[in-house]
Amino acid sequence: MLTDDERSELDSLLELNADLFALTRPATPHAKHQIDTGNHAPIAGPPYRVSPAKQRLLRSEVDYLLSEDIIEECESPWASPEVLVPKPDGSQRLWIDYRKLNAITRPDVCPLPRVEELLHSTGNAKYITTLDLWSGYYQIKMYKVGIGGNQVLVYLDDLIILSATVSPHLADLKSCFDRMRQFKLRMNRSKCHFGCLETCNWYRRFIPKFAEITRPLTSLTKKDAAWDCGSS
Structure with a gap:
């Protein structure tokens, strides 16, 4: 758990880099x-049937992507159907069904690291920060030649910062922010975590009854939760 001074230093760092959490920003040019x-041969499929209400949601999302210069209108022999997928907060996420396109795409031979190996590499890290890129699929441009009607852009959009003590952790975080700014990437503030509970949550798969153990902390994250620090 960060002390008041350490939390203040972290808050100052986040305030200085508030532009990295902006909702609108151009894609990286790098x-x-x-x-x-x-x-x-080009792959094309008919659109899925949706209700009038979902048609309005789809139109609204497409209009937003056009206004943000994330997509552009085109004529192409390639076509993949769209689908609305419910999000945990009840809103809808626009997805494109690229299964047919994926089936004919030559695979990238670059292997992804295994999660278990990444966990072992944490070593003695006591402070962990996780960063999530804002709509990471939209932050890398596509080549205009041969892209068909595709808009999904990147695969991984999560980062983790590991440090043994607070001072190096804040320095590492600042270095990461500097790189984000250099490459013109933005992050989703609501999905970035800077705290003790999230650090513990990283290891929940290895700790029996994790939810029960951390309940005193998780209960304090609820709205209007009462804090009682005792008499000491």
Whole structure:
């Protein structure tokens, strides 16, 4: 748990880098993505049937993406149907069903690290920060040649910062923010975690009855929860 002084220092760092959590920002100019389908003929499929209410939601989301210059209108022999998927907060997320496109795409041979190996690499880290890129799929441009009608852009959009003590952790966090600014990337503040409980939560799969053990802490995260620090 951070002390009051350490929390104040962290808050100051976040305030100085508030621009990295902006809701609108141009895509990074330092990378572009291309889907390699070889010489395969274009894949096209009809749109799924949706209710009038969902049609309005789809139109609203498409209009937003157009206004933010994330997508653009085009004529193409490639077409994949869209689908609305419910989010935990009850809102809807626009997804594109790229299963047919994925089936003909040449795979990227770069292997992803295993989660178990990443956990072992944490070593003696006592302070952990997790960062999530805001709509990471939209922050990398695609090559105009051969992209068809595709808009999904990147695969991984999560970062983790590990440090043994507070001072190096804040320095590492600042270095990470500097790199984010250099590459013009933005983060989702609501999905970034800077605290003790999130640190513990990283290890929940290895701790029996984790929810029961941490209930005194999680109960304090509820709205209007009463804090009683005792008489000491």
